[in-house]
Amino acid sequence: MRKITTTAFVLLAANLFYAQVGINTANPQATLDISGSGTNTTKGLLVPRLTATEILAMTQQNALGSQQNSLIVFATTTTPSGDFVTSKITQPGFYRYTYDGSNAFQQYWKRMEPSAFERIAQGGKTGIRLIDADIQKYGLIGSNAIDASFSNQTTSFHGATGDNSFAAGINTLSSGIASTAFGNDTEALGNGSFAGGQDTRSVGLNSFAYGENAEANNINSVAFGKTNYNLGINSSILAGRNNKITNSFNSAVLSGNNNTINYTGTSADDWPNNYNGVANNILGGHTNSITGSVSLTINTIVGGINNLINESRHSVIGGGGGNKIKPAVAPYDQPYYSSNIIAGGEGNEINADKSVIGGGDRNLIRLEGTAQYQQGAGMSTISGGQFNKTINDAHFSAVVGGRGNSTKGSYSIVGGASNVAQSVAEVSLGLFGTLYTPQYPNAYTFNGTWFNDLALSKDRLFNIGNGKAPSNFDFQGDVVTGSPLAVRSDAFTILKNGQVGIDIDNFETNTSTAKLQINGGIKLSANSTALSGNSCDNTNRGQIIFVEDNFYGCKSTGWALLNN
Incomplete structure (x- = not known):
């Protein structure tokens, strides 16, 4: 008791005379200066230790106000209630009382430690x-x-x-x-x-x-x-699942599943000198691929499923399923093939240059090319249909639709069912026209014969077939060896030498020099039912008419009776 009194007296005296208090020090450097005792192993300052409940009770008894602002305690427990004044006591530690005003939400305990x-x-x-x-x-x-x-x-x-x-x-x-x-x-x-x-x-x-x-x-x-x-430079995959870009500049997969842009060569973005593996894009769909190792630039697959662009430039597949532009295994593997379009459909394939398939099912453009004449390997079109083909030397040709048709000659056109345009500039329409071996399948192209006088050729210029086939005819198979075979026939044929055959199959085999040959009768009539009503002048010489139950021919002297 004596020790406590003495200490209190000393503190009071120090406060009165020096306005500073020192504990375990004779030279306090602040209002309160506590130094550790040299012999006491327990050093430090113990502030009041209270539970959060005790702190709340102390505050609610109106014992605290602006005069107690910055009061310090050590909270031993977290707050058990939702009262705002102790809501910040979330863990044991040092807290100070904060008084910002008389409002209940301006008085609270705040944690002192970070x-x-x-x-x-x-x-x-x-x-x-x-x-x-x-x-x-x-x-x-x-x-x-x-x-x-x-x-x-x-x-x-x-x-x-x-x-x-x-x-x-x-x-x-x-x-x-x-x-x-x-x-x-x-x-x-x-x-x-x-x-x-x-x-x-x-x-x-x-x-x-x-x-x-x-x-x-x-x-x-x-x-x-x-x-x-x-893994592409400046490239993006913006959505979807399991999509992949490897070693390609400025490319993108916008969405979809399992789509791949994969260039295995050396990418270069140095336009126009060295520009490869650049700007290939897949906009969506499933399991679409743009791949290559030699030439793969500025290609796009819009969507669909299982579509492929391989070793191509400036080509587009609009959608559909299983469409291919220049597949990896190809008979004419030219790296310059470019600017091909497959608009849609299913199972269509282009292995050519600057060609188009509008849609349909399992249509094929597969043409021969050569590095010596790059622009000659393609430029062909299949508008749609099923099992149509542009093959061999059919550069600059077109299939207008139908089923099982083929263009094999350059500049040719085909449509209908199971027809083949086999020579240069040949048009074949109708149903199941006859087949033949042309003299000039590939004139006027890079590797064709530059034969300028086709008027001497007996290759077909125009043919309309009128054949037939059983209901189980295989339109996808070979038109020559396919089974069951069609019964092929021709309704109308024009040869390049100007000869015309009507209802004559394989008219190109004729040995006549007649320009018009008809398998069947000819029925003639006249503009007027009276002979006098029909003009016979210089412009009509050689005309034959049937009028007034007789045949007449126009001569320089007028109409001449041709029968008795």
Whole structure:
């Protein structure tokens, strides 16, 4: 008791004479200066320790006001009630009383210790990380980095380890300079990169990955969606699932599933000198592919399923299913093939140059080409239909529709059912016309015979078939050897030498010099039912008419009776 009284007296005296109090020191340097005792092993200052309930009761008894602003206690428990005054006591620790006014919401206890971040120094760098984070579960902090992430694994590959980087979420890593990682198990490895969502990775410079298992692995690459993988420079995958871009400049997959842009050569974006593996795009669909290793630039697949563009330039598939432009295995494998279009349909294929298939089912353009005359290998069109073909030397030809038709001669046109335009500039229409072996299938093209006087040729110029076939005829098979065979016939034929045959099959085999040959009778009539009503002048010489039950021929002297 004596010791306590003496101490109190000393404190009072010090307060009266010096306005400063020193404990365990004769030279206080502040209003209250406490020094540790030299012999006492327990040092420090113990402030009142109260439960949150006791703190609330003390406040509600109107014992506290503006005079107690900054009162300090140590809370040993968290608040059990929803009262605002103790609502911020969320964990044991030091709290101070804050009085901002007489309103109930202006009086509360505030935590004195930092509750979120702290600045730390590691490996010669300083950054900011969550307080009390287990350093065994993070890599070394990057310079001026902010690490708001939570790691539950012992590793050095979590956290904001890149200079000026930011990491948040669970088990994230931002190791690139000025990179950002959000979400769960994401990695931003490239400088200036961003990774968000679930298990995403941004590896390239300024790359961006967001979604689930998406990867952006090259310069300025973007990958959104699920399990999308982007290794293209300046390329993007914007949505969908299991889409992939590898080694391609300025390319994109907009959406869809299992679509692939894969260039295995050396990409170059140096227009116009070296421009390859650039600007290939898939807009959607399922399992579409743009692939190549030699020539693959500015191609587009709009949508559909199982469509393929291979080793081509400036080509488009509009949609449909199983359509192909220059498939990998081709009889005429020329790297310059370009500017082909398949608008839609199913199972259509172009292996040529600058050709078009409008749609339909399993139509085919497959033409021969050569590097010596690049512009000659194609320029053909199939408007639609089924099982139509433009093959062999049928450059600059067209199939106007129908089923099972083929153009084999250059500049030819075919339509109808199971017809073949076999020579240069031949038109074949109708049904199941006869077949033949032409003299000139490929005149006026790069590897054809430049035969300028086709008027001497007995190849067909125009043919209309009128044949027939059983209901189970195979339109997809070979027109010559297919089974069951069609019964082929011709209704009308014009040969290039000007001969005309009517109802004569394979008219090109005729040995006559007659310009008009008819298998059957000819019925004539006249403009007037009276002979005098029909003109016979110089312009009508050689005309034959049937009038007044007689045949008449026009001569220089007028009408002459041709029968008795």
